[in-house]
Amino acid sequence: MTGTFTPRWPVVIFDLDGTLADTVDLIVESYQHAFRTVLGREENPDIIRSWIGRPLSAAFRDHSPEHAELLYDTYLTWNSENTERLIRAYEGAREVLVALGEAGAKVGVATSKRRESAQQAMDLLGLTPHISALVGLEDTEVHKPEPTPLLLALQRLGHSDPSRAAYVGDAVVDVLAGKAAGMATVAVTWGAGVRANLEKVRPDGIASTTAELHDLLLAPAVS
Numbered sequence: 001m002t003g004t005f006t007p008r009w010p011v012v013i014f015d016l017d018g019t020l021a022d023t024v025d026l027i028v029e030s031y032q033h034a035f036r037t038v039l040g041r042e043e044n045p046d047i048i049r050s051w052i053g054r055p056l057s058a059a060f061r062d063h064s065p066e067h068a069e070l071l072y073d074t075y076l077t078w079n080s081e082n083t084e085r086l087i088r089a090y091e092g093a094r095e096v097l098v099a100l101g102e103a104g105a106k107v108g109v110a111t112s113k114r115r116e117s118a119q120q121a122m123d124l125l126g127l128t129p130h131i132s133a134l135v136g137l138e139d140t141e142v143h144k145p146e147p148t149p150l151l152l153a154l155q156r157l158g159h160s161d162p163s164r165a166a167y168v169g170d171a172v173v174d175v176l177a178g179k180a181a182g183m184a185t186v187a188v189t190w191g192a193g194v195r196a197n198l199e200k201v202r203p204d205g206i207a208s209t210t211a212e213l214h215d216l217l218l219a220p221a222v223s
Helices: 024-039 045-051 056-063 065-086 093-102 115-124 148-156 172-181 195-200 210-217
Strands: 005-007 011-014 106-110 133-135 165-169 184-188 205-207 218-220
Touching (some): 011 148, 024 065, 065 115, 093 210, 106 148, 165 210, 205 210
Parallel strands (some): 106 133
16 A cells, blocks of 8 residues: 555545444444343344444334333443453554545545444544544434435535545445435445445445555555
């Protein structure tokens, strides 16, 4: 990733969980703790992974509406207490953010995670200095796959043209939200999403490594 580069899009907005932050195991274990505590059983981990990218409250309402509030509260408490222990960095992810900033791109995050939890994750992984706008769960009334959070992040970055922006995420809802917003879309395969499912929704690019992501987002500068 050495050399001088120019951004392919002047604005790049990222999902957080499974894209910039390796929180998949943390999320699965948080769900399982909530299910064990409240329902006395666990859930299929593959089903849990398919929920990543959606707001927690919606997943719990769909799964067990009569216990949704208690499941949600139990999840949040355990997740907050165990984030520092279980969160991991994706090798090279922070460097992609650094390279985008050095190339003059504006970088934001639009996530279905609560702002407090998202900020905690970004701080722990050293991502915060490289992100100029954060849109979290509380910032919009509707969430991915609706485009509203992405468009709000674009607005907060001072841009109004989604066609000159890209959204990067690991889930089908991320690609769908980016398309609905009128942005270019890049899917990554190291998170919770299944590559075959990502391919079906036809993102503009798919990266299996952070080096590939770098090359999808940045082009060598022409001297």
